[in-house]
Structures are given as C-alpha cells and as structure tokens.
Amino acid sequence: MKTSWCLKVRCLLEGKNKSGQSGSPGCLGGRAWGSLSVMSGNSNIFATLRAGGRLWAIGAIHGEARRLAGLHRQIGPRFRAGDKLVYLGNILGCGADVRATVEEILLFRRSLLAKPDVNCGDIVFLRGGQEEMWRKVLQLHLAPSPQGVLQWMLAQGLGSTITAYGGNPEEGLAATAEGAVSVSRWTGSLRAALNASDGHAQLMNTLRHAAYTDDLALLFVAAGVDPGRPLTAQGDNFWWNGGGFARIAEPFAGFRRVVRGFSRTEKGLMVSRHTVSLDTGCGFGGVLTAVAFDLEGRMIDQAEA
Numbered sequence: 001m002k003t004s005w006c007l008k009v010r011c012l013l014e015g016k017n018k019s020g021q022s023g024s025p026g027c028l029g030g031r032a033w034g035s036l037s038v039m040s041g042n043s044n045i046f047a048t049l050r051a052g053g054r055l056w057a058i059g060a061i062h063g064e065a066r067r068l069a070g071l072h073r074q075i076g077p078r079f080r081a082g083d084k085l086v087y088l089g090n091i092l093g094c095g096a097d098v099r100a101t102v103e104e105i106l107l108f109r110r111s112l113l114a115k116p117d118v119n120c121g122d123i124v125f126l127r128g129g130q131e132e133m134w135r136k137v138l139q140l141h142l143a144p145s146p147q148g149v150l151q152w153m154l155a156q157g158l159g160s161t162i163t164a165y166g167g168n169p170e171e172g173l174a175a176t177a178e179g180a181v182s183v184s185r186w187t188g189s190l191r192a193a194l195n196a197s198d199g200h201a202q203l204m205n206t207l208r209h210a211a212y213t214d215d216l217a218l219l220f221v222a223a224g225v226d227p228g229r230p231l232t233a234q235g236d237n238f239w240w241n242g243g244g245f246a247r248i249a250e251p252f253a254g255f256r257r258v259v260r261g262f263s264r265t266e267k268g269l270m271v272s273r274h275t276v277s278l279d280t281g282c283g284f285g286g287v288l289t290a291v292a293f294d295l296e297g298r299m300i301d302q303a304e305a
Helices: 005-014 065-078 098-113 129-137 146-155 159-164 169-178 180-196 200-205 242-246
Strands: 046-049 055-058 084-087 123-125 210-213 218-221 257-260 275-277 289-293 299-304
Touching: 046 084, 055 065, 065 098, 065 289, 065 299, 098 123, 098 159, 098 200, 129 146, 129 159, 129 200, 146 169, 159 169, 169 180, 180 200, 242 257, 257 289
Parallel strands: 046 210, 055 084, 084 123, 218 257, 257 275
Antiparallel strands: 055 289, 210 218, 289 299
C-alpha cells in the first residue's frame, strides 16, 4: 500500500510508524512530539466568519513580501465594509523576505481594522506547513531525531525563516550533533528573536487550523482535508494532506466549497464545482493570487501580483 505524503510527514515529525502508531522501525524516533488532534468546540482551532460582505482569500505567500505588498495595494481600495479576509497559511518559508512579509501583514491588518464594520475576527490567519515546521523547530530539542527532522525541514524551505530570525541552519545542524543542550540553546535564540519582533509571536499564536462561514457555505484550509474524516478529526490533514483535497468530489461536511492556499504538486488557479486551489506558485517563481467569494461561494473578484 502506498504511503501518503501526510502519513510520511507525520511519521517523521511525530515519531510514529506508517500505520500511525508511536515508535517502530522506519521512523526517526520513539516518543511522540506533541499532539496535533483537533478537539471539537475549541475556538483556538477554527475561526467562524460572520455573515455579510465578501470573503477574500490569499494563497500561499512563502516569504514574498514584495508580491504581498502589491496584492494588498489592490485589495485595500476594494475592501468594503463587512468584507472578510483569510490568509491561507504558508506565510513563512522559501522566499527571502520572511520578516518583511510578516510586517506587511501586520500593517495591512491595522489599515483594514481602521475601516468601518471590520472587526478583529474578520481577518483570519491559518496555519500552513511552513508555520507548523516553524512551530516544531522551536521545539527541536523534543524531536525524536533532531538532525533528521531539521534536515527534512530545510529541504522544505524552512531555512529562510530560520535565517530571518537570526538563526544559522548550519549551526542548527551542528547543534543536533552535539546533543539536546546545544539544540535547546540554538532554538532559544530563535525564540528570543521571534519574541523581540513586535507582533510576530502574537501573529503565530493566532493561527487557526481552518476557517468557515457561519452558514457553512465555505471552508478555508491551508492545503487539504481527508474526505473520509469529519471536520473535527482532521488534525494535521489541514496543512499536509493535499492528496485528500484532490479527492473531494462532493460537498465535504456540508460545505459548498473548500478553498485552499497551497498545493505541493499542482500550481495555478484551479476551480472545480466543490473546490478552489489558490496556489499560483508564489515563492517558486509564480505570482500571488487573492480571490473574493460571495455568500454563495461564487468567485466574484480576483487580484494577483
């Protein structure tokens, strides 16, 4: 049986075997490295978007601050009272301007909140794979195999985020060879730099696993879902399971459409009856795309930079 990408990642990061059980041959470690389960009713997991206005969604940014600023300049004048905005994860990583990207988001959020009938809950940030890896690298001393985990994260583009907060990936790899104390010292410096950056840690702490409209018309995720599981049992499928997204052939959990921001294998604006994928390759030589949806889940406006 072919092992899914999502399960391979879970095996690496959580120290589980390919059946999902803890520790065993073929994995990089023994004890679990933090639970990712979704608990029903936890407002820190899901964001509910109130009725009224349009719903803007921005695809994976991957540290491309210049493109994000250009997109914000287009959206800003078109953002009406009552509109909502969802950043679909993968804000960090890959691109060279991670810190500037976060700063641009914080400034734009502030400008939107100055508009009439725009509340804090109308601007939502989702956790993508890059944000999950950043969260995990700050806990690297707890990883089942720190060196293997860090090498894998660097291959996925996390190095630019580490560098943005004053870290050196090579020094991190050297620390993993020295032991837990050295790793803890290295991650501590990253955490200190994050906390010293005004608003950055707070933004990371507001990340939600998914967002949906209160009438259940639209579900927003970073990368995908497992169509065979209920919404509250998705866990890390939201940011790793792109393959599951491709299998959505009917309304998932009652939603008219599922909208995602990142695809590991397919780039371009892709629209089907029940899904929309907004990954147009930002961070990998492509553009950054935003789409506005009406209350019925129809695409009614679009911008790219």
